[in-house]
Amino acid sequence: MIDMLSMTQKELRTWLTEKGMKPFRASQIFHYIYQENIWDWQDMRLLPQKDRDILAAEASLYIPEVVSRLDAPDGETVxxxxxxxxxxxxETVLMRHDYGNSICLSTQVGCAVNCAFCASAKNGFIRNLSVGEMVAQLLAFRKYVDPELHSIVLMGTGEPLLxxxxxxxxxxxxxxEDTFFLGYxxxxxxxxxxxxxxxxxAAAGMPITLAVSLHAPNDTIRRQIMPIAERYALPDILKAAQHYFDVTGRRVTFEYILIKNINCSRACAEELSRLMAGKNILINVIPINDTLTPGLVRPGKKEIQTFVDTLQAHKIPVTLRREMGSKIQAACGQLRIKHLNSDTSD
Ligand code: SF4
Structure with a gap:
């Protein structure tokens, strides 16, 4: 079976021709899938019956089923x-913002990076998602939740660059233009x-926003919570981020999860300020959510504010991330782990 949702219209034209169908059917099929939200081959009435039968037998157009759904009480997160x-x-999450809906997608099943604060990696890495499986996450939200889409973030389960x-x-x-027509x-x-x-x-010519999970002002602390720090040193990451900005003109965001007694002291904020001085970047501070990892604790309000204030005093652009969905296990991977655990306890 071919994976229909991984294909461009051009690729589909070639495949249709190989199968003895008219190449112009590709634009009708794309219209059905992306404009009319029709995902059953037999409902594509403009296609001849014999084409529909071939497509049903040989082209997968699978929109994932919902295993479970959690809606935040305020309606902002699903x-x-x-x-x-x-x-x-x-797991896939929709966040409703003033400017429109943003969908946070997974790029892998499980994750090999194994950050200490993340539930996604707890059962290890299973496999990469295909292009079509990422597209299907967007279509699933269209089908089950809300058709409007303003932006996507590749921040769910998995390391996208792997x-x-x-x-x-x-x-x-x-x-x-013939799919979601979403700007980079x-x-x-x-x-x-x-x-x-x-x-x-940086060389790919796609000016997307790049965010780097930093979470520490030096490699010693970073290695405690991110094993990947053994492989890529912080100065090299900063150099690559600067290069990304130089090439794309897009300011890089550095994500920084605050964890009590690990990376949120005033000294850490001072060190982070020195590291980022003079750079055109943004630090996004996120107090840790409840996780499945014992021993990683969210700092108190005062400690969080001191960290942010220290960065601001050094004129480092910083935002304190508004936590959406913390009431619905929004920390990445938690819902899947719960599901896996319930499967194994049956
Ligand atoms: S935070 Fe991201 S990279 Fe780290 S283990 Fe979780 S999914 Fe993987």
Missing amino acids: KLLLRLSDNNTV NYDNVIAFMQLIHR RNMSLSTSGIVPRMYDL
């Missing part, structure tokens, strides 16, 4: 646990700092 065609599950080719092809596909400026990607791929991304 989280879906979606079942893929091979029974693996991924699924580089599919992630790039996915962003290129949803940028196209409405796409963000968060990486734990896969340095060579950050350079590749």
Whole structure:
């Protein structure tokens, strides 16, 4: 079976021709899928019956089922646990902002990076998602929740830059006029700092927003909570981020999760300020959510404010992330882990 949702219209034309169908059917099919939200081949009435039968037998157009759904009481966040065609599950989150809906997508099933504060990695890495499985997450929200889409963030389960080719092809596909027609400026990607791929991304000619999970002002602290720090050193990550800005003109955001007694002291804020002095960047501070990792504790309000104030005193641009969905287990991977645990306890 071919994966229909991974294909561009041009690729589909070629495939249709190989199968003895008229290439112009590709534009009708794209219209059905992306404009009319019709995802059953038999409902595509403009296609001859014999074409529909071939497509039903040979082209997968799978929109994942919802295994579970959590709606925040304020209606701002909806989280879906979606079942893929091979029974693996991924989480996808919709956040309603003043400017429109943003969807946070997963790029892998599980994750090999194994950050201490993240539930996604607890059951290890399973596999990369295909281009079509990323597209299908967007279509699932269209189908089950809300058709409006303003932006996407690749910040769900998985390290996007370790699924580089599919992630790039996915962003290129949803940028196209005949699919979602989403601007690159409405796409963000968060990486734990896969340095060579950050350079590749800079060269890819797609001015998306790049976010780097920093979470520490030095490698000693970073290694305690992010094993990937053994592989890529902080100065190299900063150099790659600067290069990304130089090439794309897009300011890089550094994500910084505050964890009590690990990385949120005033001294850490001072060190971070020195590291970022004079750079055109943004620090996004996020107090840690409840996680499945014992021993990682959210700092108190005063400590959080001191950290932010210290950065501001050094004129470092900083935002304190508004926490959406904390009441619905929004920390990445928590819903899937709960599901896996309930499966194994049956
Ligand atoms: S935070 Fe991201 S990179 Fe780190 S383990 Fe979780 S999904 Fe992987």
